[in-house]
Amino acid sequence: MRAARGLFAERGYANVSADDIVSATGLTRGALHHHFGDKAGLFRAVFEELDAELTAxxxxxxxxxxxxxxxxxxGVGAFLDFCRRPEVVRICLSDAPAVLGWETWRAIEAEHGLGLITGMIDRGxxxxxxxxxxxxxxAQLVLGVxxxxxxxxANSSDPEAARRSVEPALITMLSGLLVSR
Known part of the structure; x- marks a missing residue:
């Protein structure tokens, strides 16, 4: 998975073949298929691992x-910083929705981040x-936003400028959850 993660992050899912993966790992195609089914199954495992790491x-x-x-x-600041990491941009935000499909991508995102958001809202x-x-x-609405x-x-031509613009707007939106005092 580590080798595939590096390849997917560097070149993107579409530009990594099963042969590239087995060559990088020294495994056989049969081993790849036995453990993950196919390249898409391996990608899903890589995405789930990365998403779980980010949530932790x-x-x-x-x-x-x-x-x-x-x-x-x-949390908002840290999350937005994560979104500038090349492997997060490529694997989580660019390739995962296309490779896994929107519903599966969102279900995995919800499985990892939703519990964290729900817990924070419950405490608040x-x-x-x-x-x-x-x-x-x-929590679902916050996850979506x-x-x-x-x-x-991730899709900005200037991710740094986008990061600077997005954070205060996101904080303003989330402040609407707060009790007025």
Whole structure:
């Protein structure tokens, strides 16, 4: 998986053949098919692993914040920084929707990031800083907005400028979840 991840990140799914993968790993085509079914199955495993790593990293960053609102702010910043990583752009944001299909891509994104977002919303509601609403609904909407923010950065001709523009807009939108005081 490590070899395939490097190839997919560097060249993109379409430009990596099964032969490239078996050559890079020293395995046989039969081993590739036995463990992953095909190149798309291997890509899915690579994507799921990368997405899980990003979610864990994001959870660690947010856990270091002093409170839920702080966790939201640093979490947004960290997530947007992740969106500038070449392997995240190529594998998670460019190739995954095309290779896996939109529904599968979103299901995997939801499996990893949705729990983190839901937990943060639950804590915010319990602390009285987020307006009570069904946490599952809010979490789905926040996930959708953050993925769109990531796609804006990934598909921009100037990702750095897009990153600088997206963060305050995303924070402004998310601040609408907060209880007015």
């Amino acid at each position: 990293e994001l959870g660690s960053v947010a856990a270091g914040a002093p409170d839920t609102v702080g966790a939201m702010v640093v 509601i319990a602390e009285g800083v987020i307006t009570p609403q069904p946490p599952e609904v809010l 953050t993925i769109e923010a990531a796609l804006l950065i």
